[in-house]
Amino acid sequence: MTALKPEIPMIEVCDVVKSYKDQIAVNKVNFVINHGDYVALLGPNGAGKTTIIEMIEGIIKPDSGEIKIDGLKWAGNEKYLKSILGVSLQETRFMDKLTVQETLKLFSALYNTSHDRVDDIIRQTGLGEKKNSYVDNLSGGQKQKLAIGISLLNDPKILLMDEPTTGLDPQARREIWDILKALKLQGRTMILTTHYMEEAEYLCDKIIMMNSGNILAEGNLRNLLNRHAEGGIIEITAETEPNALALYDLINSINGLCQISEKKVYMKSATPVPLLKKILSLAEKNDIPVNNLQCRSMTLDDLFILMAGRHLHE
Ligand SMILES: Nc1ncnc2c1ncn2[C@@H]1O[C@H](COP(=O)(O)OP(=O)(O)O)[C@@H](O)[C@H]1O
Numbered sequence: 595m596t597a598l599k600p601e602i603p604m605i606e607v608c609d610v611v612k613s614y615k616d617q618i619a620v621n622k623v624n625f626v627i628n629h630g631d632y633v634a635l636l637g638p639n640g641a642g643k644t645t646i647i648e649m650i651e652g653i654i655k656p657d658s659g660e661i662k663i664d665g666l667k668w669a670g671n672e673k674y675l676k677s678i679l680g681v682s683l684q685e686t687r688f689m690d691k692l693t694v695q696e697t698l699k700l701f702s703a704l705y706n707t708s709h710d711r712v713d714d715i716i717r718q719t720g721l722g723e724k725k726n727s728y729v730d731n732l733s734g735g736q737k738q739k740l741a742i743g744i745s746l747l748n749d750p751k752i753l754l755m756d757e758p759t760t761g762l763d764p765q766a767r768r769e770i771w772d773i774l775k776a777l778k779l780q781g782r783t784m785i786l787t788t789h790y791m792e793e794a795e796y797l798c799d800k801i802i803m804m805n806s807g808n809i810l811a812e813g814n815l816r817n818l819l820n821r822h823a824e825g826g827i828i829e830i831t832a833e834t835e836p837n838a839l840a841l842y843d844l845i846n847s848i849n850g851l852c853q854i855s856e857k858k859v860y861m862k863s864a865t866p867v868p869l870l871k872k873i874l875s876l877a878e879k880n881d882i883p884v885n886n887l888q889c890r891s892m893t894l895d896d897l898f899i900l901m902a903g904r905h906l907h908e
């Protein structure tokens with residue numbers, strides 16, 4: 595009997611390090627992405643998301659460690675790997691005096707892909723009504739759809755999307771999400787970078803939380819929250835930042851799992867109600883006014899604050 599061949603992961607990132615002068619942008623990062631999975635690199639500015647994406651794209655090389663895509667390293671496999679990757683950069687510049695359709699045809703010629711896909715891509719990205727509009731006249735969301743369209747020209751197995759919705763309004767963001775969701779049904783694999791937890795939650799099977807070049811936690815949404823969020827989160831808003839700091843010092847002496855961010859103090863607790871009572875009586879005793887108080891289930895942003903001491907986005 596022949597043994598079953600274990601499936602090769604779509605992307606393997608193994609002990610990857612990248613520094614810029616004395617700044618470590620990516621610090622020994624490891625992860626594996628399987629066929630058909632949508633994975634979010636979720637983290638604030640400077641977390642190292644773009645650096646990782648650019649190393650997978652082959653634009654920059656790791657200082658050490660290894661990246662394999664469909665089981666292959668970049669060296670010696672450039673042609674094949676370019677044919678299976680679709681890339682949308684954090685910012686794309688277009689030629690303003692070309693229409694949407696002309697832009698797609700131009701990139702199609704540059705990438706040596708068939709023009710046949712252009713009309714289909716215009717449809718898939720919801721740009722039908724805009725196909726004869728100059729790129730100059732597109733909204734931010736429409737430009738982003740065009741960037742996604744360009745990434746689809748080679749009918750890629752893997753999509754690398756660097757902050758596809760940053761700065762867009764909620765409606766445009768939602769439209770991009772729908773486009774990316776439909777691409778998932780076609781069996782594509784995707785890495786998406788974002789600092790919006792809702793985006794990671796809505797689109798991705800797996801979430802990799804990053805800060806300062808390190809992976810803080812990874813798993814699917816339920817696993818991440820279950821693993822780290824027994825009980826609930828208490829969020830207390832003080833009147834001023836010094837008051838918040840005073841409150842933080844008091845709470846820290848009775849509950850180690852707390853963090854402060856501006857006027858808010860956050861803590862995780864398996865037994866939030868008695869803890870809340872204790873905190874309120876301490877605040878009263880010490881004359882610290884409390885403006886607002888919440889007790890709720892943990893979100894990915896709470897988890898991030900507890901682990902990194904800062905929000906996913908400012
Ligand atoms: N070309 C570069 N030269 C110097 N430092 C860089 C360069 N690119 C990124 N960095 C630094 O590396 C860190 C990670 O950046 P980046 O990967 O762009 O993070 P993210 O995409 O998560 O915002 C940041 O501290 C950033 O300033």
Ligand SMILES: [Mg+2]
Nearest residue numbers: 643644645684
């Ligand atoms: Mg970035």
